Amino acid sequence: MNLIGYILVMAGVTYGVRCLPLVLLRKDITNVYVRSFFKYIPYAVLGSMTFPAILYATGSMISALAGLLTAAVLAYLEKSLLTVASIACVVVFLVEML
Amino acid sequence: MTNRFFHGVKDGIPIGLGYLSVSFTFGLAAVAAGIPVWAAIVISMTNLTSAGQFAGISMIAATAGYLEVALSQLVINLRYALMSVSLSQKISKSVNTLSRLGISFGITDEIFAVSSTKEGKVGGRYMGGLMLAPYLGWTLGTVLGAVAGTLLPPSVQSALGIAIYGMFLAIIIPPAKKSFPVFFVLMVAVACSCLFRYLPALAGVSQGFVIIICGLLAAGLGAVLFPEKEDEA
Numbered sequence: 256m257n258l259i260g261y262i263l264v265m266a267g268v269t270y271g272v273r274c275l276p277l278v279l280l281r282k283d284i285t286n287v288y289v290r291s292f293f294k295y296i297p298y299a300v301l302g303s304m305t306f307p308a309i310l311y312a313t314g315s316m317i318s319a320l321a322g323l324l325t326a327a328v329l330a331y332l333e334k335s336l337l338t339v340a341s342i343a344c345v346v347v348f349l350v351e352m353l
Numbered sequence: 354m355t356n357r358f359f360h361g362v363k364d365g366i367p368i369g370l371g372y373l374s375v376s377f378t379f380g381l382a383a384v385a386a387g388i389p390v391w392a393a394i395v396i397s398m399t400n401l402t403s404a405g406q407f408a409g410i411s412m413i414a415a416t417a418g419y420l421e422v423a424l425s426q427l428v429i430n431l432r433y434a435l436m437s438v439s440l441s442q443k444i445s446k447s448v449n450t451l452s453r454l455g456i457s458f459g460i461t462d463e464i465f466a467v468s469s470t471k472e473g474k475v476g477g478r479y480m481g482g483l484m485l486a487p488y489l490g491w492t493l494g495t496v497l498g499a500v501a502g503t504l505l506p507p508s509v510q511s512a513l514g515i516a517i518y519g520m521f522l523a524i525i526i527p528p529a530k531k532s533f534p535v536f537f538v539l540m541v542a543v544a545c546s547c548l549f550r551y552l553p554a555l556a557g558v559s560q561g562f563v564i565i566i567c568g569l570l571a572a573g574l575g576a577v578l579f580p581e582k583e584d585e586a
Contacts, residue, residue, distance in 0.1 A: 256416055258392050264419050265409045266399035268426040269433075274457035276437035278450055292576035293435040295538045297404055298528065299571035300429045301521045302542035303564050304408060307550050309518040314511050322512075326519040330526035337374035340382075343519035348512035 318350040354445055354474045361482020368463045369486030373494040375403055378520055380498020382407065385513035386414040390499040397495035401461060401488065404524070405429045407517050412561055421561030428568050436465040445474040452477040459484035534579035542571035 313319045326343040334342075376397055383393035388410055400406050405426050412422050437460055444456065456477060464483060468475050502513065529536040545567035549555045558566075 256419065258389070258413070260419060261409070261413050261422060262392065262396055262399060264423050265396065265405065265426050268423050269400050269402055269405055269430050270458060272427060272430045273433045273437050273460045274454055276434050277441045277444075277457040277460070278453050287580040288576045290435065291534075291580045292572050293432045294581065295535065295572040295575040296428060296431055296568060298525050298535050299538050299542040299575070300408070300425070300564060300568035301404060301525050302539040302571065303546035303567035304411065305518050305521045305525070306543040307547050308411075308560075309515065312514040312518055318512075319515065322515040322519065323522075326515070326522045327526065330519075330522040331530060333527045334523065335374065336520050336523045337378050339523035340378050340516040340519035343515050344509075344512045347515045348509060351508070351512060 313347050314351050318347045321350045322347040354476055355471045356445070356476025356479045358478045358482040361479040362485055363482075364467050365464075365483045365486035368461075368467065368483075369488075369490030371463070372487050372490040373497075375520075376491045376494030377498035377501075378516060379403065379406055379410075380495040380500070381502045381513055382498075382517040382520070383410045383495075384499050384502030385516065386410045388413060390496075390503060393499040394492065394495050398492050401459065401491055402430060402433075403520075407520065408564070411517060415560055417559065417561040421559060421565075424565050425561050428565050432462075433460050436460050436462075436469075439469060440465065443469055443471075443475055444480070445476050448477045452480075456480045456484075459488065461487065463487065534575055534581070537579065538571045538575035541574055542567050545570055 309323050310316055310319045313322060322343040325346040326339050329339040329342055379397065380390075380393050383396070384390065388396075393410075396406055396409065400409070408425055408429050409422065412425060417425075437457060440456070440460065441453075444453070448456070459480070464487060468480060468483060471479075505513070525535075525539055529539050546563055549558055549563040549567070
Protein backbone atom coordinates (compact mmCIF):
# COMPACT_ATOMS: atom_id res chain seq x y z
CA MET A 256 0.00 0.00 0.00
CA ASN A 257 1.73 3.17 -1.09
CA LEU A 258 0.71 6.79 -1.28
CA ILE A 259 0.57 6.98 -5.07
CA GLY A 260 -1.64 3.88 -5.11
CA TYR A 261 -4.04 5.42 -2.60
CA ILE A 262 -4.22 8.64 -4.59
CA LEU A 263 -4.89 6.78 -7.84
CA VAL A 264 -7.66 4.73 -6.24
CA MET A 265 -9.29 7.82 -4.70
CA ALA A 266 -9.06 9.92 -7.85
CA GLY A 267 -10.13 7.08 -10.12
CA VAL A 268 -13.23 6.12 -8.16
CA THR A 269 -14.26 9.73 -7.57
CA TYR A 270 -13.89 10.60 -11.24
CA GLY A 271 -15.69 7.46 -12.38
CA VAL A 272 -18.70 8.24 -10.21
CA ARG A 273 -18.87 11.73 -11.65
CA CYS A 274 -18.26 11.00 -15.29
CA LEU A 275 -20.08 7.76 -16.11
CA PRO A 276 -23.64 9.10 -15.70
CA LEU A 277 -22.86 12.39 -17.47
CA VAL A 278 -21.34 10.61 -20.43
CA LEU A 279 -23.60 7.56 -20.63
CA LEU A 280 -27.00 8.36 -19.15
CA ARG A 281 -29.63 10.50 -20.75
CA LYS A 282 -32.49 9.79 -18.34
CA ASP A 283 -33.25 11.37 -14.99
CA ILE A 284 -33.62 9.31 -11.82
CA THR A 285 -37.16 9.80 -10.59
CA ASN A 286 -37.40 6.98 -8.05
CA VAL A 287 -38.02 8.74 -4.76
CA TYR A 288 -36.27 6.07 -2.68
CA VAL A 289 -33.13 6.18 -4.75
CA ARG A 290 -33.08 9.98 -4.66
CA SER A 291 -33.54 10.00 -0.88
CA PHE A 292 -30.83 7.40 -0.45
CA PHE A 293 -28.38 9.58 -2.39
CA LYS A 294 -29.37 12.56 -0.30
CA TYR A 295 -28.80 10.80 3.03
CA ILE A 296 -25.63 8.90 2.23
CA PRO A 297 -23.09 11.72 2.89
CA TYR A 298 -24.53 12.31 6.36
CA ALA A 299 -24.62 8.61 7.15
CA VAL A 300 -20.99 8.19 6.11
CA LEU A 301 -19.71 11.28 7.90
CA GLY A 302 -21.64 10.34 11.05
CA SER A 303 -20.15 6.88 11.23
CA MET A 304 -16.69 8.28 10.52
CA THR A 305 -16.92 10.86 13.29
CA PHE A 306 -18.19 8.64 16.08
CA PRO A 307 -16.62 7.16 18.02
CA ALA A 308 -13.34 8.02 16.22
CA ILE A 309 -13.37 11.65 17.42
CA LEU A 310 -12.88 10.44 21.01
CA TYR A 311 -9.50 8.95 20.06
CA ALA A 312 -8.28 11.74 17.77
CA THR A 313 -6.15 13.62 20.29
CA GLY A 314 -3.68 12.96 23.10
CA SER A 315 -6.34 12.08 25.68
CA MET A 316 -10.06 11.39 25.82
CA ILE A 317 -10.55 14.40 28.09
CA SER A 318 -9.16 16.81 25.52
CA ALA A 319 -11.08 15.01 22.77
CA LEU A 320 -14.33 15.41 24.70
CA ALA A 321 -13.61 19.11 25.21
CA GLY A 322 -12.94 19.47 21.49
CA LEU A 323 -16.05 17.50 20.58
CA LEU A 324 -18.26 19.62 22.81
CA THR A 325 -16.78 22.84 21.47
CA ALA A 326 -17.15 21.76 17.87
CA ALA A 327 -20.71 20.51 18.39
CA VAL A 328 -21.85 23.80 19.92
CA LEU A 329 -20.17 25.91 17.22
CA ALA A 330 -21.57 23.67 14.48
CA TYR A 331 -25.02 23.97 16.03
CA LEU A 332 -24.61 27.76 15.82
CA GLU A 333 -23.79 27.23 12.11
CA LYS A 334 -20.28 28.67 12.23
CA SER A 335 -18.11 28.07 9.16
CA LEU A 336 -16.10 24.87 8.73
CA LEU A 337 -12.82 26.66 9.35
CA THR A 338 -14.12 28.37 12.50
CA VAL A 339 -15.48 25.16 13.98
CA ALA A 340 -12.35 23.15 13.19
CA SER A 341 -9.83 25.75 14.34
CA ILE A 342 -11.54 26.68 17.62
CA ALA A 343 -11.93 22.97 18.44
CA CYS A 344 -8.17 22.61 17.90
CA VAL A 345 -7.42 25.57 20.16
CA VAL A 346 -9.60 24.09 22.93
CA VAL A 347 -7.89 20.70 22.60
CA PHE A 348 -4.50 22.41 22.72
CA LEU A 349 -5.40 24.38 25.85
CA VAL A 350 -6.86 21.34 27.64
CA GLU A 351 -3.72 19.31 26.85
CA MET A 352 -1.59 22.10 28.28
CA LEU A 353 -3.40 21.88 31.64
CA MET B 354 -28.58 29.04 -23.36
CA THR B 355 -25.86 30.09 -20.91
CA ASN B 356 -22.49 29.55 -22.55
CA ARG B 357 -20.05 32.41 -22.02
CA PHE B 358 -16.71 31.52 -20.44
CA PHE B 359 -16.43 34.73 -18.43
CA HIS B 360 -19.99 34.45 -17.22
CA GLY B 361 -18.91 31.11 -15.73
CA VAL B 362 -15.74 32.58 -14.22
CA LYS B 363 -17.77 35.28 -12.52
CA ASP B 364 -20.24 32.77 -11.07
CA GLY B 365 -17.36 30.60 -9.87
CA ILE B 366 -15.47 33.22 -7.85
CA PRO B 367 -17.65 33.05 -4.71
CA ILE B 368 -17.34 29.26 -4.77
CA GLY B 369 -13.56 29.51 -5.11
CA LEU B 370 -13.32 31.85 -2.15
CA GLY B 371 -15.44 29.50 -0.06
CA TYR B 372 -13.23 26.57 -1.03
CA LEU B 373 -10.09 28.36 0.19
CA SER B 374 -10.95 27.93 3.86
CA VAL B 375 -12.23 24.37 3.50
CA SER B 376 -9.17 23.20 1.59
CA PHE B 377 -6.90 25.10 3.99
CA THR B 378 -8.40 22.95 6.74
CA PHE B 379 -7.89 19.87 4.55
CA GLY B 380 -4.22 20.75 4.08
CA LEU B 381 -3.76 21.14 7.84
CA ALA B 382 -5.61 17.91 8.61
CA ALA B 383 -3.71 15.95 5.96
CA VAL B 384 -0.34 16.98 7.35
CA ALA B 385 -1.56 16.29 10.89
CA ALA B 386 -2.51 12.77 9.72
CA GLY B 387 1.05 12.23 8.53
CA ILE B 388 0.49 12.82 4.80
CA PRO B 389 3.33 14.70 3.06
CA VAL B 390 2.63 18.17 1.67
CA TRP B 391 3.03 17.10 -1.98
CA ALA B 392 0.54 14.25 -1.55
CA ALA B 393 -2.03 16.52 0.07
CA ILE B 394 -1.75 18.87 -2.90
CA VAL B 395 -1.95 16.07 -5.47
CA ILE B 396 -5.02 14.64 -3.70
CA SER B 397 -6.76 18.00 -3.90
CA MET B 398 -5.82 18.54 -7.55
CA THR B 399 -7.04 15.09 -8.61
CA ASN B 400 -10.09 14.63 -6.36
CA LEU B 401 -11.70 18.04 -5.86
CA THR B 402 -14.12 16.86 -3.18
CA SER B 403 -14.26 17.57 0.54
CA ALA B 404 -15.90 14.60 2.26
CA GLY B 405 -14.16 12.04 0.04
CA GLN B 406 -10.73 13.56 0.61
CA PHE B 407 -11.17 13.81 4.36
CA ALA B 408 -12.33 10.21 4.46
CA GLY B 409 -9.39 9.27 2.25
CA ILE B 410 -6.70 10.76 4.47
CA SER B 411 -8.12 9.17 7.60
CA MET B 412 -8.12 5.80 5.82
CA ILE B 413 -4.59 6.31 4.49
CA ALA B 414 -3.50 7.19 8.03
CA ALA B 415 -5.10 3.92 9.21
CA THR B 416 -3.31 2.03 6.34
CA ALA B 417 -6.60 0.67 5.01
CA GLY B 418 -6.61 -1.65 1.99
CA TYR B 419 -7.18 -0.35 -1.55
CA LEU B 420 -10.55 -2.10 -1.79
CA GLU B 421 -11.78 -0.43 1.38
CA VAL B 422 -10.62 2.95 0.14
CA ALA B 423 -12.27 2.39 -3.24
CA LEU B 424 -15.58 1.27 -1.73
CA SER B 425 -15.70 4.09 0.78
CA GLN B 426 -14.96 6.66 -1.94
CA LEU B 427 -17.70 5.12 -4.04
CA VAL B 428 -20.21 5.31 -1.21
CA ILE B 429 -19.28 8.82 -0.08
CA ASN B 430 -19.28 10.22 -3.61
CA LEU B 431 -22.36 8.42 -4.84
CA ARG B 432 -24.28 11.67 -4.65
CA TYR B 433 -22.14 12.98 -7.51
CA ALA B 434 -23.62 10.27 -9.69
CA LEU B 435 -27.05 11.71 -9.01
CA MET B 436 -25.85 15.22 -9.83
CA SER B 437 -24.13 13.90 -12.91
CA VAL B 438 -27.37 12.30 -14.07
CA SER B 439 -29.18 15.55 -13.43
CA LEU B 440 -26.52 17.63 -15.24
CA SER B 441 -26.73 15.30 -18.21
CA GLN B 442 -30.23 16.75 -18.71
CA LYS B 443 -29.11 20.32 -18.10
CA ILE B 444 -26.16 20.43 -20.44
CA SER B 445 -26.84 21.30 -24.05
CA LYS B 446 -27.08 18.32 -26.40
CA SER B 447 -24.38 20.00 -28.51
CA VAL B 448 -21.76 19.36 -25.80
CA ASN B 449 -19.66 16.47 -27.11
CA THR B 450 -18.34 13.50 -25.18
CA LEU B 451 -14.84 14.97 -24.76
CA SER B 452 -16.27 18.11 -23.14
CA ARG B 453 -18.52 15.98 -20.98
CA LEU B 454 -15.46 14.08 -19.76
CA GLY B 455 -13.92 17.41 -18.75
CA ILE B 456 -17.04 18.88 -17.18
CA SER B 457 -17.67 15.80 -15.07
CA PHE B 458 -14.35 16.26 -13.25
CA GLY B 459 -15.69 19.49 -11.76
CA ILE B 460 -19.01 18.25 -10.40
CA THR B 461 -19.10 19.36 -6.77
CA ASP B 462 -22.06 20.23 -4.55
CA GLU B 463 -21.61 23.96 -5.15
CA ILE B 464 -20.81 23.83 -8.86
CA PHE B 465 -23.81 21.59 -9.36
CA ALA B 466 -26.01 23.94 -7.34
CA VAL B 467 -25.01 26.98 -9.41
CA SER B 468 -25.10 25.37 -12.85
CA SER B 469 -28.30 23.42 -12.32
CA THR B 470 -30.22 26.50 -11.22
CA LYS B 471 -29.35 28.49 -14.38
CA GLU B 472 -32.22 29.35 -16.67
CA GLY B 473 -32.37 26.99 -19.66
CA LYS B 474 -29.51 24.83 -20.91
CA VAL B 475 -25.83 25.42 -20.12
CA GLY B 476 -22.89 24.93 -22.48
CA GLY B 477 -19.34 23.64 -22.17
CA ARG B 478 -17.63 27.04 -22.17
CA TYR B 479 -19.79 28.27 -19.28
CA MET B 480 -19.06 25.09 -17.31
CA GLY B 481 -15.33 25.42 -17.94
CA GLY B 482 -15.34 29.01 -16.69
CA LEU B 483 -17.44 28.06 -13.68
CA MET B 484 -14.94 25.39 -12.60
CA LEU B 485 -11.87 27.62 -12.86
CA ALA B 486 -11.98 29.62 -9.60
CA PRO B 487 -13.17 26.70 -7.44
CA TYR B 488 -10.32 24.54 -8.76
CA LEU B 489 -7.71 27.23 -8.14
CA GLY B 490 -9.17 28.04 -4.71
CA TRP B 491 -9.25 24.38 -3.73
CA THR B 492 -5.62 23.84 -4.77
CA LEU B 493 -4.25 27.07 -3.30
CA GLY B 494 -6.02 26.53 0.03
CA THR B 495 -4.55 23.04 0.29
CA VAL B 496 -1.03 24.33 -0.41
CA LEU B 497 -1.35 27.02 2.24
CA GLY B 498 -2.92 24.69 4.83
CA ALA B 499 -0.39 21.91 4.30
CA VAL B 500 2.59 24.26 4.49
CA ALA B 501 1.16 25.98 7.58
CA GLY B 502 0.71 22.52 9.14
CA THR B 503 4.38 21.63 8.75
CA LEU B 504 5.50 24.91 10.32
CA LEU B 505 3.61 24.27 13.55
CA PRO B 506 5.33 22.79 16.63
CA PRO B 507 4.47 19.13 17.52
CA SER B 508 2.31 20.07 20.52
CA VAL B 509 0.07 22.10 18.23
CA GLN B 510 0.03 19.38 15.59
CA SER B 511 -1.38 16.88 18.10
CA ALA B 512 -4.28 19.25 18.78
CA LEU B 513 -4.94 19.36 15.03
CA GLY B 514 -6.06 15.73 15.16
CA ILE B 515 -9.52 16.98 16.01
CA ALA B 516 -9.69 19.37 13.03
CA ILE B 517 -11.08 16.86 10.57
CA TYR B 518 -13.84 15.78 12.96
CA GLY B 519 -14.63 19.38 13.81
CA MET B 520 -15.20 19.88 10.09
CA PHE B 521 -17.41 16.83 9.86
CA LEU B 522 -19.54 18.14 12.73
CA ALA B 523 -19.80 21.51 11.01
CA ILE B 524 -21.09 19.71 7.91
CA ILE B 525 -23.56 17.34 9.56
CA ILE B 526 -25.03 19.24 12.53
CA PRO B 527 -26.70 22.20 10.78
CA PRO B 528 -28.80 20.04 8.41
CA ALA B 529 -29.60 17.61 11.25
CA LYS B 530 -31.00 20.56 13.18
CA LYS B 531 -33.40 21.41 10.35
CA SER B 532 -34.36 17.98 9.08
CA PHE B 533 -35.53 15.14 11.29
CA PRO B 534 -34.77 12.48 8.64
CA VAL B 535 -31.15 13.66 8.45
CA PHE B 536 -30.95 13.60 12.25
CA PHE B 537 -32.39 10.09 12.28
CA VAL B 538 -29.94 8.87 9.62
CA LEU B 539 -27.04 10.33 11.62
CA MET B 540 -28.14 8.66 14.84
CA VAL B 541 -28.44 5.27 13.15
CA ALA B 542 -25.00 5.69 11.57
CA VAL B 543 -23.40 6.72 14.86
CA ALA B 544 -25.05 3.91 16.82
CA CYS B 545 -24.00 1.37 14.20
CA SER B 546 -20.41 2.59 14.16
CA CYS B 547 -20.23 2.52 17.98
CA LEU B 548 -21.57 -1.06 18.01
CA PHE B 549 -18.75 -2.16 15.72
CA ARG B 550 -16.23 -0.43 17.93
CA TYR B 551 -17.41 -1.64 21.31
CA LEU B 552 -19.02 -5.04 20.75
CA PRO B 553 -16.20 -7.59 20.99
CA ALA B 554 -17.89 -9.89 18.43
CA LEU B 555 -17.79 -7.14 15.79
CA ALA B 556 -14.49 -5.52 16.74
CA GLY B 557 -12.54 -7.40 14.08
CA VAL B 558 -14.14 -5.54 11.16
CA SER B 559 -11.81 -2.89 9.76
CA GLN B 560 -12.68 0.79 10.02
CA GLY B 561 -13.25 1.23 6.31
CA PHE B 562 -15.85 -1.50 6.08
CA VAL B 563 -17.57 -0.27 9.23
CA ILE B 564 -18.07 3.09 7.52
CA ILE B 565 -19.38 1.46 4.36
CA ILE B 566 -21.76 -0.91 6.19
CA CYS B 567 -23.09 1.75 8.57
CA GLY B 568 -23.36 4.35 5.81
CA LEU B 569 -25.39 2.07 3.54
CA LEU B 570 -27.55 0.83 6.41
CA ALA B 571 -28.37 4.28 7.82
CA ALA B 572 -29.01 5.93 4.45
CA GLY B 573 -31.04 2.92 3.28
CA LEU B 574 -33.18 2.99 6.41
CA GLY B 575 -33.62 6.74 6.01
CA ALA B 576 -34.69 6.35 2.39
CA VAL B 577 -37.26 3.68 3.26
CA LEU B 578 -38.71 5.53 6.27
CA PHE B 579 -38.42 9.10 4.98
CA PRO B 580 -38.54 9.17 1.19
CA GLU B 581 -38.49 12.82 0.14
CA LYS B 582 -40.40 13.72 -2.97
CA GLU B 583 -38.56 16.86 -4.00
CA ASP B 584 -35.20 17.50 -2.43
CA GLU B 585 -34.25 21.12 -2.33
CA ALA B 586 -30.60 20.51 -1.45
